[in-house]
Amino acid sequence: MDLTVPYLGPLSLSPGMSVSISGVIDNNCTRFAVNLQCGDSEDSDIALHVNPRFDDNDIVFNTLRDGYWEEEDVVPEVPFTKGESFQLIITASAEAFEINVNGNQIHTFQQRMPLERVSAIRVIGDVTLETLNINEN
Numbered sequence: 001m002d003l004t005v006p007y008l009g010p011l012s013l014s015p016g017m018s019v020s021i022s023g024v025i026d027n028n029c030t031r032f033a034v035n036l037q038c039g040d041s042e043d044s045d046i047a048l049h050v051n052p053r054f055d056d057n058d059i060v061f062n063t064l065r066d067g068y069w070e071e072e073d074v075v076p077e078v079p080f081t082k083g084e085s086f087q088l089i090i091t092a093s094a095e096a097f098e099i100n101v102n103g104n105q106i107h108t109f110q111q112r113m114p115l116e117r118v119s120a121i122r123v124i125g126d127v128t129l130e131t132l133n134i135n136e137n
């Protein structure tokens with residue numbers, strides 16, 4: 001499996017399923033993002049955008065609909081370390097995405113789009129991927 005970033009792969013989710021990503025944060029990381037997308041293209045709707053920002057010292061969560069970003073959920077911490085490995089797990093329920101970083105629950109994002117619209121996962125930015133697993137649970 002080629003996990004070169006930018007990475008794009010297929011993803012379909014139902015409640016109880018999770019996506020587990022591990023990798024290493026680049027030494028010079030400014031930002032990276034994990035997008036659960038409704039389609040393969042650069043301008044597809046994004047059901048969940050997870051965007052750790054070292055430059056702003058926070059993580060922004062959002063939805064992109066018809067080319068427009070909606071209201072941001074902002075968690076005012078970056079529980080990642082430049083140059084170090086990380087694990088990010090996104091678990092879907094019917095109502096929300098639970099986001100866990102390195103074993104710690106960091107955010108619950110209430111779903112704004114039907115889960116069945118998600119068809120792809122894209123990872124972009126200053127990060128190296130090592131594993132990407134989709135778990136049925």
Ligand code: GAL
Pocket residue numbers: 049051060061062069070072
């Ligand atoms: C914008 C940024 C996008 C995306 C969005 C999330 O300011 O340019 O890449 O992160 O915020 O709300």
